[in-house]
Amino acid sequence: MALSFFISGFSAAEHNAEQLFTLYRDSANTAYLEKLIALYGDALYHYLARQSSRSLAEDVSQQCWLKLLEQPYSFRGNSSFKTWLFSVGRNCLIDEMRRHKYWQTELDMALLSAEVAGDDGSCPVAQLSQSQCQLKWAEQLALLPFLQREALMLQLEGFSLEQISTITGQGEETIKSRLRYARQALQPLNGDSHEQA
């Protein structure tokens, strides 16, 4: 470990997330943290923003990364770093939502308009794809129940059923069921889109 610590200072080789995390934990070199944030910061923020609001997502994102600074040994390598990060993010989000008394449908309805309107066009991709289809998709996604939307987003983010199960603390069958319902809810929209396309 000591050797890797010294070598890491001179090596410009690419590391995976787990290696970056270990290097950061052992050296406290912010360059490694910066790389980790570059890897997963946006994905986590997107997940949190779609499950709550931008402001809450900002707060929770920051909390997640700060937890990594404060409790560097809380990641024990039982899962991938990304899975662990999203688990932490989800738990922080739920805690915050409970604190703010946002939960499930109330939150979804309250945030729907804000989220759709929140796409302010600052993103170049958003400027290019200001299609009705995308807006409809966002609206439809926001209308999904929290847990179904969560399962769908995590799967679209690339997590396996097992990893989603780890993040949410639910069995794989439950996750499958949520995914099925989520897809059914989005089916008409995708069907329309397909036909339009």
Next chain:
Amino acid sequence: MNRPEQTEQKLQQQYQHDKACHVLPAHVRRAVLKQAAGRQRKNWHGLWRNTQLALSCAFMLVLGYLLLQVTPEAQWYYQIALSEDAQYRQVQHHGVTDQPGVLRVNGKDSASSAYQQYLASEQRDKAFYAQTGLLQQQADQWQISVCNELLLTIDKQLLHHLQLSADLGAVERQWVEFISDPAGQLVAIRPVSDAVQCPQS
């Protein structure tokens, strides 16, 4: 490409588009990195403190080791105490003490060399003094009595330090010659075959 796959692809595209519109705000990233940098500085402070602590401990260990090298062993001193007894003219108690005194116990080598010196001395009557007496070995001490003239008790601890008993067997009573140096310190005890005829008082 069949319809479910197309649907899935469409879903994935829409997700990626949506994701691209929700990037972690720069100010959040900056805030996290700023805090991390602060902790990094604290870590260096901690490392420096730990280094100082380690160096101090190492210094103390080295110092302790060096002191151990120069600290003399516990000193024992030869003590001769006198007392009175109705049966003997003089009673001497030879023992050891850790209180500094005039006579220091130097161990077997010193006693042996003194004995060798005694053997080689031409004026041994002046420098050393040899007497013959009856040795009685007891549990905690030995006693040598020279008629009614002298009773000499020798502490077991002193015997251990001087190691004078090598030549003597486990016989409870035997005649011995014991030699004292000019300071009165015992330097040798050796068995003799001839008994002493005490004068009639």
